[in-house]
Amino acid sequence: AQSVTQLGSHVSVSEGALVLLRCNYSSSVPPYLFWYVQYPNQGLQLLLKYTSAATLVKGINGFEAEFKKSETSFHLTKPSAHMSDAAEYFCAVSGYTGANNLFFGTGTRLTVIP
């Protein structure tokens, strides 16, 4: 079965500091992994996705994530936080049986301190 764990429901960083949002997954088969961002009162926007090509995936807005099979991790990073990065971030893994749906983590709310 597929599942995702996001460590830290709230993360605060200073403007210009490194952003690191953690995601660990559980999957019995090679997964497809996703990061979504949700700004207040808006829908989900795809940041990036891993589809078994390159293990380092670059996304929009300067974010990237690295797939590490040995650690079952897919952490999201950005070298320098901007105020506009304040949002909630969701990690998700795709399912492979029946519904083939996305399984979401519980989300991490990122606060950027000026």
Next chain:
Amino acid sequence: NAGVTQTPKFRVLKTGQSMTLLCAQDMNHEYMYWYRQDPGMGLRLIHYSVGEGTTAKGEVPDGYNVSRLKKQNFLLGLESAAPSQTSVYFCASRGGPEGYTFGSGTRLTVV
């Protein structure tokens, strides 16, 4: 623009009332999904459909019904709304193992 359209965007219901949320996609996708989003719980799957005329239960199906009479439409019904169904509802469709498209959401409040 191609995508997933949800209507309505906002709704307030009284306890016991019924309503239907509509999801429409124009990408000819087979798979469609209804999720609910609650604070601290991420998105949880309510029901899904793998094609026209088929539906199945997800993780949290109680209190909801769905129908997929046409391939492009996936309806979510609440027969007797309860305050516990106050949530943000997202519809999505799947065009392949990596191609999920989400609607903009419906914010439902049950008072």
